[in-house]
Amino acid sequence: VRLRIVGLNSVEVAEAVTSGDLEAGLVVLPIDAEGLDVTPLMRDEVVYASADPDRTTRPVTMADLAAAKLILYDAHYGWRDPTRRQLAERAQVAGVTLSAVIEVEHVEAALHVVARGAGDTIVSRAVARSRNFPENLHTVGFAEPLYDTIAVVRRQGSVLSPATREITRLARRMLLTH
Numbered sequence: 535v536r537l538r539i540v541g542l543n544s545v546e547v548a549e550a551v552t553s554g555d556l557e558a559g560l561v562v563l564p565i566d567a568e569g570l571d572v573t574p575l576m577r578d579e580v581v582y583a584s585a586d587p588d589r590t591t592r593p594v595t596m597a598d599l600a601a602a603k604l605i606l607y608d609a610h611y612g613w614r615d616p617t618r619r620q621l622a623e624r625a626q627v628a629g630v631t632l633s634a635v636i637e638v639e640h641v642e643a644a645l646h647v648v649a650r651g652a653g654d655t656i657v658s659r660a661v662a663r664s665r666n667f668p669e670n671l672h673t674v675g676f677a678e679p680l681y682d683t684i685a686v687v688r689r690q691g692s693v694l695s696p697a698t699r700e701i702t703r704l705a706r707r708m709l710l711t712h
Contacts, residue, residue, distance in 0.1 A: 539701075543611045551687050557698040558688040560705055562616040570687045576709050577681040580617060581662055581673040583645070584654040590674035596621075600630035603653035607644040609637035617656065617682055624678070642666065658682050684709060 542550065545566075547559035552569050563574065582594040582602075589602075599621070608615040613622050625632045635653055638644050644655045649668035662673045686702055688694060694702065 543608055544616050545611050545614050548687055551689055554689065557692070557694055558686055558702055561685055561687050563683040563685050564616055564619055565687070567687070569690055571690050572685050572687050574683050574685045575706055577683050578658045578660050579675060580620075580656055580658055580680040580682055581675050582654060583648060583657050583662065583671045583673045585649055585651045585668075585670055585672070586654075587672045589654060590672040593675050593677040595677045596625050596628035596630050596632075600625060600628075600632055604632065604634045605636045605638070605644045605647045605653040605655045606634040607638050607641045607655070609639050612637070617680075620680060621656070624680075645671065 540556075542559075544561035544563075547556065547561045548565040548567065548570060550556040551559050560575075561572075563572070565572075582590065582599070584590050606618065608618065611618075613619065621632055636644075636647060638647065641655075641657060641661060645657070645661075645666075645668055647653065648655045649670055657667075657673070659673075661667060662671075686706065
């Protein structure tokens with residue numbers, strides 16, 4: 535058995551599974567799912583994070599987000615990233631435009647910049663609860679709660695190898711127990 539576990543943005547994971555480079559993958563929805571079987575596993579709330587406690591006293595609206603100095607991660611995929619796609623759709627409906635003052639590749643880098651007071655960001659509750667989350671950051675949910683939905687994807691009609699089935703089972707169990 536050869537095992538290859540790679541860390542990619544959900545956009546890349548979906549493309550790699552569609553092309554057959556990967557048997558299956560974990561993604562955050564929404565993705566372009568043509569040719570894929572998508573099995574949602576869990577939802578994780580997305581929250582607003584700031585070093586300024588005054589900016590987290592009430593749930594954040596799209597207008598609040600549009601006015602914020604946003605520090606966003608997943609710079610390579612930008613607004614194709616699933617969480618950002620959800621935000622962009624909501625902003626469009628609210629008649630506002632979202633833009634970042636700083637974009638970095640990794641959430642840890644964004645949190646480091648936010649912890650220094652340069653702006654605010656968004657993160658999943660799982661990240662906000664992690665031991666690496668900066669102690670001086672405060673979080674609040676959105677006025678209309680926002681969720682990342684984590685799912686397993688595989689090509690339609692494909693049969694997973696025993697090793698991939700086991701990894702998928704372990705991932706599902708790990709996610710569902712958190």
